[in-house]
Amino acid sequence: MTSPAHRPPPDARVHRQPGDGWVECACGSRHWGLNGAAGLLLWRPGPGGIEVVLQHRALWSHHGGTWGLPGGAVTDGESPRAGAVREAVEEAGLATDAMRLRADRALVHPDWSYTTVLAEAVAPLDPSVTDPESLAVRWVRLDELAGLELLPAFGDALPELRGMLRRLVVVVDAANVVGSRPDGWWADRAGATGRLRDHLATLAREGLPARDIGLPGGSWFPDVVLVTEGAARGVEAVDGVSVVGADGSGDDALVAVVRRLVRDPANDVLVTTADRELVGRVEELGARAAGPHLVRN
Numbered sequence: 001m002t003s004p005a006h007r008p009p010p011d012a013r014v015h016r017q018p019g020d021g022w023v024e025c026a027c028g029s030r031h032w033g034l035n036g037a038a039g040l041l042l043w044r045p046g047p048g049g050i051e052v053v054l055q056h057r058a059l060w061s062h063h064g065g066t067w068g069l070p071g072g073a074v075t076d077g078e079s080p081r082a083g084a085v086r087e088a089v090e091e092a093g094l095a096t097d098a099m100r101l102r103a104d105r106a107l108v109h110p111d112w113s114y115t116t117v118l119a120e121a122v123a124p125l126d127p128s129v130t131d132p133e134s135l136a137v138r139w140v141r142l143d144e145l146a147g148l149e150l151l152p153a154f155g156d157a158l159p160e161l162r163g164m165l166r167r168l169v170v171v172v173d174a175a176n177v178v179g180s181r182p183d184g185w186w187a188d189r190a191g192a193t194g195r196l197r198d199h200l201a202t203l204a205r206e207g208l209p210a211r212d213i214g215l216p217g218g219s220w221f222p223d224v225v226l227v228t229e230g231a232a233r234g235v236e237a238v239d240g241v242s243v244v245g246a247d248g249s250g251d252d253a254l255v256a257v258v259r260r261l262v263r264d265p266a267n268d269v270l271v272t273t274a275d276r277e278l279v280g281r282v283e284e285l286g287a288r289a290a291g292p293h294l295v296r297n
Contacts, residue, residue: 018075018076019075020032020073021034023112024111025112026109026111029109031112033073033114034073035074035078036080036114037071037072037083037113038080038115039068039069039070039071039084039115040053040070040085040118041069041118041119041161042088042094042099042120042121042125043118043120043165044121044125044139046139046141048141048143049141050142051139051140052139052140052142053069053070053092054138054148055068055069055091055133055134055136055137056136056137057133057134063152065149066149066152066154067148067154068153069154070088070094070127070134071087072087080104080115081101081115081117083115084115085117085119090130090131091131091133091134091137092127092130092134093127093128093130094125095123095125098122098123098125099119099120099121099125100120101119101221102164102220103207103217103218103219104118104207104218105164105218107153107157114153116157118165120266142165145158163216164215164216166267167223167268168221168270169224169261169267169269170200170222170270170271170294170295171227171254171257171269171270171287172225172226172227173227173250173254173271173272173273174193174196174228174232174235175228175230176274176275176278177272178192178196178232180274180293180296181292181296189232190232190235192232193232196296196297197238197241197243198238198297199296200224200226200241200295201224201238201240203295204223204224204241205240206221207219207221208220208222213294224241224242225241225242225243226243227243227250227253227257228246228250229245229246229250229253233245251277254271254273254278254282255278255281255282255285258285258287259285262285262286268288269282270288270290271288271289272290273289273291273292274292
């Protein structure tokens with residue numbers, strides 16, 4: 001029998017949800033979340049470098065007193081992405097309209113998984129303690145992490161997560177991508193470009209597999225810039241896809257977009273085109289390149 005001095009503090013959670021509970025995993029460890037768990041790693045560029053929102057965990061909680069991510073059990077029928085955002089709203093008072101999802105990463109055990117969802121603050125956010133699961137919630141500079149006692153699993157994942165604190169921007173050479181498939185696009189260039197734009201909006205929302213774009217993690221949710229020219233210049237932007245219409249050379253307009261984007265060190269710029277000369281020009285600027293197949297509808 002466990003002595004009173006060695007019993008864990010009582011669980012102070014007031015509300016229980018479907019999915020709450022412990023999983024005895026075949027890995028030999030006990031994990032919280034019958035449907036798995038998820039947490040949100042929110043970041044922003046700060047005057048002293050990247051800053052992230054961390055939660056100082058309540059003493060009664062698992063690994064109480066350590067610093068980790070706002071997060072918790074995924075509820076029944078909920079995606080890990082939605083669960084991470086919900087938990088961050090509940091535990092840190094974060095506003096969903098002030099953040100932009102950027103990527104995710106899954107740690108998979110035999111009987112359980114934990115998904116880290118990375119998001120960028122795109123408007124001012126002041127995190128705060130909003131439930132009993134936290135002693136504190138605040139912005140922390142990356143160079144401060146060495147002085148904090150981190151939740152062990154978060155500490156183990158931190159080297160890879162550090163490399164994911166950036167935004168993927170995909171710049172699409174519309175004429176080249178549309179022209180890479182002989183499907184009659186020449187009869188209606190604007191219509192074909194509009195269909196590509198709508199497909200790109202879906203990719204921005206649902207994400208690109210990390211393995212297809214040479215990045216760590218599971219999926220990345222890019223900002224997309226579609227560069228159009230000629231008869232396709234009238235195609236308008238939609239949510240998730242901005243459009244740049246070239247007054248003259250489409251290649252020159254795309255290079256100008258890339259030159260502007262690479263000035264921001266938080267941007268990882270990926271250009272989709274099969275034009276070898278254009279690939280050389282954007283790579284000289286510091287961007288990467290991929291073929292049309294990555295984004296083709």
